[in-house]
Amino acid sequence: MNLADSGAKGSGARVPTAGDAIASRVYVVLFADAVDFSKRTHRDELSASQAMHAAFGLIEREVDRCGGRILNRTGDGVVAAFESAVTGTRCAIEIQKRFEDIRREKSGESFEFRIGMSMGEIIEIDGNAFGDSINIAARIERLTPAGSVWMSSTLYEAVRSRSEFGFEYVGPFSLKNIAEPADVYRVYDGSAAVTLRPANRERLGEAAIAGREYPAPGKKPSIAVLPFQNQSGDGEHDFFADGVTEDIIRNLTRFRGLNVIARGSSFAFRGSALPLSELGMQIGARYIVRGSIRPAGSRVRVSVALDDTQLQHSVWSERYDKPLEDIFAIQDEITELAVAAMAVRVEAAERERLTALPPRSIDAYGLVLRGQAKTLEFTAQANGEALQLYRRALILAPDYARALAALSRAHSLNWRYGWGEDPRAGLDLATRYAMDAVAADPNDARGHGELGFVQLYRHEHSRSIASYERALLINPNDANIIAEYADVLTHSGRAGDALAHFDRAMRLNPLYPDQYLWDRAGALMLLRRFEEAIQQIHAMVNPAQGRRILAVCYAHLGQLEAAEREAALIRAEHPGFSVDEWARVIPEQTGEGMRLFVSGLRLAGL
Numbered sequence: 001m002n003l004a005d006s007g008a009k010g011s012g013a014r015v016p017t018a019g020d021a022i023a024s025r026v027y028v029v030l031f032a033d034a035v036d037f038s039k040r041t042h043r044d045e046l047s048a049s050q051a052m053h054a055a056f057g058l059i060e061r062e063v064d065r066c067g068g069r070i071l072n073r074t075g076d077g078v079v080a081a082f083e084s085a086v087t088g089t090r091c092a093i094e095i096q097k098r099f100e101d102i103r104r105e106k107s108g109e110s111f112e113f114r115i116g117m118s119m120g121e122i123i124e125i126d127g128n129a130f131g132d133s134i135n136i137a138a139r140i141e142r143l144t145p146a147g148s149v150w151m152s153s154t155l156y157e158a159v160r161s162r163s164e165f166g167f168e169y170v171g172p173f174s175l176k177n178i179a180e181p182a183d184v185y186r187v188y189d190g191s192a193a194v195t196l197r198p199a200n201r202e203r204l205g206e207a208a209i210a211g212r213e214y215p216a217p218g219k220k221p222s223i224a225v226l227p228f229q230n231q232s233g234d235g236e237h238d239f240f241a242d243g244v245t246e247d248i249i250r251n252l253t254r255f256r257g258l259n260v261i262a263r264g265s266s267f268a269f270r271g272s273a274l275p276l277s278e279l280g281m282q283i284g285a286r287y288i289v290r291g292s293i294r295p296a297g298s299r300v301r302v303s304v305a306l307d308d309t310q311l312q313h314s315v316w317s318e319r320y321d322k323p324l325e326d327i328f329a330i331q332d333e334i335t336e337l338a339v340a341a342m343a344v345r346v347e348a349a350e351r352e353r354l355t356a357l358p359p360r361s362i363d364a365y366g367l368v369l370r371g372q373a374k375t376l377e378f379t380a381q382a383n384g385e386a387l388q389l390y391r392r393a394l395i396l397a398p399d400y401a402r403a404l405a406a407l408s409r410a411h412s413l414n415w416r417y418g419w420g421e422d423p424r425a426g427l428d429l430a431t432r433y434a435m436d437a438v439a440a441d442p443n444d445a446r447g448h449g450e451l452g453f454v455q456l457y458r459h460e461h462s463r464s465i466a467s468y469e470r471a472l473l474i475n476p477n478d479a480n481i482i483a484e485y486a487d488v489l490t491h492s493g494r495a496g497d498a499l500a501h502f503d504r505a506m507r508l509n510p511l512y513p514d515q516y517l518w519d520r521a522g523a524l525m526l527l528r529r530f531e532e533a534i535q536q537i538h539a540m541v542n543p544a545q546g547r548r549i550l551a552v553c554y555a556h557l558g559q560l561e562a563a564e565r566e567a568a569l570i571r572a573e574h575p576g577f578s579v580d581e582w583a584r585v586i587p588e589q590t591g592e593g594m595r596l597f598v599s600g601l602r603l604a605g606l
Helices: 037-043 045-065 085-105 132-143 153-159 235-252 263-267 276-283 324-341 362-375 380-396 401-417 423-440 445-457 461-474 479-491 495-508 514-526 530-538 543-556 560-573 579-585 591-603
Strands: 022-034 069-074 077-082 113-125 128-130 149-152 165-173 182-189 222-225 287-296 299-308 313-323
Touching: 022 045, 022 085, 022 132, 037 045, 045 069, 045 077, 045 085, 077 085, 077 132, 085 113, 085 149, 085 153, 085 182, 113 132, 113 153, 132 149, 132 182, 149 153, 153 182, 222 235, 222 263, 235 263, 235 287, 235 362, 276 287, 362 380, 362 401, 380 401, 401 423, 401 445, 423 445, 445 461, 445 479, 461 479, 479 495, 479 514, 495 514, 514 530, 514 543, 514 591, 530 543, 543 560, 543 591, 560 591, 579 591
Parallel strands: 113 149, 222 287
Antiparallel strands: 022 077, 022 113, 069 077, 113 128, 149 182, 165 182, 287 299, 299 313
8 A cells, every 4th residue: 555655545646726725623533454465356356355355344334333433545554543542542442352352253354454653744635645644653653563563762751651551662763754763563462461571661751661771781792683684575584584584583692792682672673664873773783694595395595694893894694505404503603603703702611502402393383483473472362372272382392392381481471470270389390391392402591490490489598599599501692581580589488689680681682671670679679769660660661560669669658649650550450359369479588579569558558
C-alpha cells in the first residue's frame, strides 16, 4: 500500500482552495497493511480478493467497535484514526488477535497484517486527511514484522503507564524525510510479557539511567554482534539466522579479554540503517560484527564482517560455503577468527572449548529457539506452548542441554505464578531438568544458572550462589547470569554486594530489560534506600510490573496515599492477591527482609 506523503487519500495531492472545509486535531493513527497480497493475487486472484474483503470487514468492525473511523482503504491496506490513545492501541492488539485466531482455526486462510501506529495532528480538507502522523505510521508499518504492532515514541509516551499493555524497544530507525533516527516500540497484550525484553532508557530522563554514576568500563575492547540477515526469502529460516547470531555471542562471552554486548541490546538494532560511527555510539561497542546467511539446498553460505566503528573501516571479513550439518563448526570458526582479528590476548585455559553440545538434529535447535521466544512472553498460555516445544526438541535430542535448561525455567515459572495444570509440582520438575542439563553438558553456563535459579526458590541460598558462581566461571560476561546472580545475593542478605553486579550487568547490556531494574529496586528497598528504589521502578519501560515494590517503599516513607493507590492497582490487576501467599513465594533468607516487605504491603492496605 503506497500513500503519498501529502496525505492518506491516494497518490495525487490536490491543491487546497479558499472554499475548502478545513479541520485539524490530534489523533492516533493506525496503518494496517496486508503481507504478500501481490504474491497471493498472482497465485489465485479470486481467492485473494475474497480473503482481503473478509479481512477489511473484520478491521472495519473492530475500528467501529472501538469508536474509531476509517480514513482510507486502498488495495491492501487501511488507515484508521482514534481520539483515544488507549482505545486505539487496544484496537490494534485486538485486530491482530482476531487474525491469529482465524489463521489457527482455518489453517492460514486469512492474511497476516503489519500494523504501524503514531500520534499527531491530522488536517482534514473536504474529507481528505493529511499529516506527518499518517506518514510516520506508514513508514513504521513497513518495518513491522507480520502479526505485530509497532508504534512511534510519541504514542508510547501516551500509553506507557497502562498495565494492560507491554512495550519492547525495538530500536532507532531512520525514517524517510525525518531528520533524526526515530525510536520505535513494539506493543504487547499485557506488561508482564516484556519484563525480560530490551529497553531504551534515554527517553525516560536522567533518573532512568541507572548507570549514570557507575565507574567507567575498563579498557577491554567491546564488541556487538548484530542479528544475521536471512537472505533466503523464506521466513522459516529467521529463527535459524537468529540462532547462529546468539551462539556467536555466547561463544565470544567466554573470552575475558572482551566486553560483549548482550543479545537483547544487539537485537534491538536489527535492520538499523544508522552510520557505523553512530551505531557504535548507541550500542556502546567499538567493534561490530555483521553477517548474512543464505541456505541453498543442503548447503549454507555465511558471510561475516568485523568493523571498527571509530575508525570506520573493516577489520576482517570472510565467506563460508559449507554443508548445513557443519553449521556448529562454522560458528566456532567465526568466533576464533573474530578474536584473532582484534588481537585479543587470551590465555590457553580460557581458549578451552566450552561450546554447549549441539543437538543431534537442527530441528531440535529450532524448536528450542521458538520455545525461548514464547517463554519471554511471560503468560500462562505462552509458557505452556514453550513447554510443548521443548519436549518436542528432547524427543529429537534427549540429551540436549539447552532444551533441558529451558524446560527447567518454564517449570520454574509455572510454580512461581501458579500456571499449568499442576503448578505445585513445577519446582520439583524444574530442579530435575536443571540437574539433567548440568549432567548433559557441565560446560554450559545456562544449565548451572538454571540450577541456581531453582535452588534460590527452594531456599538453598548457599547452593544457589555456588551454582551461579560456577556459571560465571564458564561464561563471565553473560549479562543475564550476572543480573540473576545479583538477585540471589539480594535475597541472601547481601543486597549491598548485589548492586555492583547489577551495575556490571547493565554496562554489558546497555539496553537492559526491565527485570534488571525491578530486581535492583528490590535490593535498594532492602537497604532502605526507598527513594532510589522508587526511581528505579519509574525508570522501567513497564513500571506497572513494580507496583509491589512501590507500595512497600511509599508505605515505609510515610506516603500512605501513594502506597494505597499502588495497592488499589495491585488488587485491580490481581483480584486474588494475598500477602501471605506472596510471602511464601519470595525466597528471602533473612527474617528482617521478609518483615520489611510484608509490613510495607500491609501498611499499604493489602
